[in-house]
Structure formats: C-alpha cells, structure tokens
Amino acid sequence: MESNPVRPAWLQNWREQRLARWLRDIFSWRFALLVFASLVVIYPLLWVVSLAFSGQQALTLVQLPEDASLGQQLLALVPLPEQWTLDNFRAVLTEQPFLRWLGNSLVVALATTAVGLCLSCSAAYAFSRFRFAGRERGMMLFLISQMFPAVLMLIPLYVIVVQWLGLGNSWLGLILVYSITALPFCVWMLKGYFDTLPYEIEESALLEGASRWTIFTRIILPLARPAIAVTGLFAFMTAWNEFILASIFMDDESLYTVPVGLRFFVSDYASEWGYFASGSILVSLPVMLLFLTLQRFLISGLSAGAVKG
Incomplete structure (x- = not known):
C-alpha cells in the first residue's frame, strides 16, 4: 500500500x-x-x-x-x-431588405479599407523616410484635423462631393468621404511604426540594386503587417458603423448601408425593437469575426510606434 x-x-x-x-x-x-x-x-x-x-x-x-x-x-x-x-432574425432576413443593406455596407467598408490603406501606407512611408518642404506642417495638419468633430465637415463635404463632383447618392462618393475621414489617423499610426523599422535594412537593399518601390512592397510592408492590420481594422469600422454621412449622401433605399437601414425599424410612429436588436447583432458579427482573425496583430499593432529606437 x-x-x-x-x-x-x-x-x-x-x-x-x-x-x-x-x-x-x-x-x-x-x-x-x-x-x-x-x-x-x-x-x-x-x-x-x-x-x-x-x-x-x-x-x-x-x-x-x-x-x-x-x-x-x-x-x-x-x-x-x-x-x-429566432422569429425576429428570420423576419429581418426574409421580410426586410437587410441582406441588401449588409451587402452595401460590405462593399463600402472593403473599398474604404483598400483605398485608405493604399493612400495611408504610401503617405506614411513618405513622411517617415523622406525630407521635403512642408513635411512637419503636413503632419501637424493631419493632427489638427482630428481635433474637430466630423459633424463640422458635413457641409463642406456635401458641397464638394454632391455639388462639385456630382457623386451624391453613389457608393463612390461615400467611399471617398470615408477614406478621407480615416486617412489622418491611419497616416499617423503607420508613420509611427515605420519610424521604428531600422533604416539599415533599406540601405542594404539599395546597395544590392533594389528600387524604392521594391523595398516598399517587399520589405517594408511585410514588416509592418501588425500596424497595417490595426489600421485596416480602424478604416473598416469607420465605414461599417458610420450613420450620419451615409444618411445624408444616400437617397436611394437600394443603396442604403446597414446603419441607415436599421433606423427605419425605430421611428416616431412605430418602433420594432425586436427587429432593431436582431439586426444590430447581425451587424456586429462581421466585426467580431474580423477582431478574432486579427487578434494576434492587435497587441503589437496598437503599441506600434510607441517607442522609437
């Protein structure tokens, strides 16, 4: 024993x-x-x-x-x-044009993310690696633009997009507005991360005969994947959750995004809170899946650029 x-x-x-x-x-x-x-x-x-x-x-x-x-x-x-x-979910998906709104939001959000990342990556790399006239003032203007609420830009954006460019009630106008709105934060985020990357790597590639475009696409962007993931997530959520601009620029019901479509479930004459709640849960699922997919990049990406050295 x-x-x-x-x-x-x-x-x-x-x-x-x-x-x-x-x-x-x-x-x-x-x-x-x-x-x-x-x-x-x-x-x-x-x-x-x-x-x-x-x-x-x-x-x-x-x-x-x-x-x-x-x-x-x-x-x-x-x-x-x-x-x-599950009656509310079944009614929202079958009796309401919710799937159309969801598809519209997905197209606008993905296009905004693509355009925002293309512009912010190239701009942040230029601000980080090159010295040119107006560099410091340009970064300061990006920072100042974040100090004002988005509602203040509503009238100028409406005049520029709708009256001057004639892009009212179109996805292209909404994508353009969302990309411009997310651009300052994305540039600051990526610029801080690019500053932490050692310049000796680029010097070695230049000595080997690589061009600046090759260095940017094959060396810098792969090294900056954590910051790009967080920046892309921010750009996606900017377009996915926005309501005010979409409700003003869009007049056609077939082009509504999900936040604009959900407002019709709650009005002055009838309030369908069950449909509104079920639609809100369905809207949050893509963002939750995106967070779970990119969670390994979030910690390193959010702290990117915090320490330079």
Missing part, C-alpha cells in the same frame, strides 16, 4: 500565500469597482440580446400582475424573455 507523499513546506506555504492573495483581491475595492463597471457595460447588451431572441417588438419582456411584489418587480429588471425564439 503506497503512502501519500509528503508535500514540502515551501510548496504548502506558497499555496497558502496564493490563496490569501486571491481572496484579498476578490474582496478589495478595486475588484468591486471592476465588477460594477462590467455590469454597467453588460446590462445594455443583455437587453439587446433578450429583445432579439424574445420574438417581441416591445421593450416589456415580462408581463407582471398589478399586485406584483417588490421581488418580482426587481426580477423584471433582468432582461430575460419568457420564451426564446
């Missing part, structure tokens, strides 16, 4: 200290504040999920009797439907 091995004293003390530290962290005010903040953030999301799967269009998920007790009233504050169903 085997006897139980005697655990070393240092191992037992280490486990006790770890348990005590864990209990101290749980009952600390920081942990309580973190739990409270998490509940504040999660509570609205629970309402959206419950409304989407309830099959109802009203905000009242549980019907309480008139003589309901205080405990029942508090329980009703928890957004749990009486019956879970």
Whole structure:
C-alpha cells in the first residue's frame, strides 16, 4: 500500500500565500469597482440580446400582475424573455431588405479599407523616410484635423462631393468621404511604426540594386503587417458603423448601408425593437469575426510606434 507523499513546506506555504492573495483581491475595492463597471457595460447588451431572441417588438419582456411584489418587480429588471425564439432574425432576413443593406455596407467598408490603406501606407512611408518642404506642417495638419468633430465637415463635404463632383447618392462618393475621414489617423499610426523599422535594412537593399518601390512592397510592408492590420481594422469600422454621412449622401433605399437601414425599424410612429436588436447583432458579427482573425496583430499593432529606437 503506497503512502501519500509528503508535500514540502515551501510548496504548502506558497499555496497558502496564493490563496490569501486571491481572496484579498476578490474582496478589495478595486475588484468591486471592476465588477460594477462590467455590469454597467453588460446590462445594455443583455437587453439587446433578450429583445432579439424574445420574438417581441416591445421593450416589456415580462408581463407582471398589478399586485406584483417588490421581488418580482426587481426580477423584471433582468432582461430575460419568457420564451426564446429566432422569429425576429428570420423576419429581418426574409421580410426586410437587410441582406441588401449588409451587402452595401460590405462593399463600402472593403473599398474604404483598400483605398485608405493604399493612400495611408504610401503617405506614411513618405513622411517617415523622406525630407521635403512642408513635411512637419503636413503632419501637424493631419493632427489638427482630428481635433474637430466630423459633424463640422458635413457641409463642406456635401458641397464638394454632391455639388462639385456630382457623386451624391453613389457608393463612390461615400467611399471617398470615408477614406478621407480615416486617412489622418491611419497616416499617423503607420508613420509611427515605420519610424521604428531600422533604416539599415533599406540601405542594404539599395546597395544590392533594389528600387524604392521594391523595398516598399517587399520589405517594408511585410514588416509592418501588425500596424497595417490595426489600421485596416480602424478604416473598416469607420465605414461599417458610420450613420450620419451615409444618411445624408444616400437617397436611394437600394443603396442604403446597414446603419441607415436599421433606423427605419425605430421611428416616431412605430418602433420594432425586436427587429432593431436582431439586426444590430447581425451587424456586429462581421466585426467580431474580423477582431478574432486579427487578434494576434492587435497587441503589437496598437503599441506600434510607441517607442522609437
């Protein structure tokens, strides 16, 4: 019969200290504040999920009797439907032009990402590696443009895109506006990362006879994949979630993006909250999948350019 091995004293003390530290962290005010903040953030999301799967269009998920007790009233504050169903999702996908709106948003967002990355990568590389007149002022203007809300640019953009260029109610005009909106942040993001790449790599390639275009496409861009991934994600979300500009520039219902189409579920005369909630969940799925795909680049990309050396 085997006897139980005697655990070393240092191992037992280490486990006790770890348990005590864990209990101290749980009952600390920081942990309580973190739990409270998490509940504040999660509570609205629970309402959206419950409304989407309830099959109802009203905000009242549980019907309480008139003589309901205080405990029942508090329980009703928890957004749990009486019956879970997929009727709202089925109606949004079949009875509404939601798939058309989703396709429009996908086309606009992907085109905005492609145009924004092409312009920002080349501009950021030029600001990082070349010295020319107006370089510092140009970067400062990019920074200043981010200090003003996008609503201030609404009238100038409308005059330029709709009246001057005649691109109103078209995907091309919307893609152009979104690309310009995302360009300053993308340039600053990529310029900071390009500054961290050693210039000796490019000098070695130049000595081997490589051109600047070859160095940029075959050396710099592969090394900058983390920053490009984060920048592309930002450009995609800029076009995917934007509502104000799309609602003003688009008049044809067949060209609506998803944020513009979802507003018709909630109006002054009728509010279809179930359709709105289910559509919101469907809209968030592509962004979630994109985050999961690019998550290995996010940490390194977000900290890119923070330290130069």
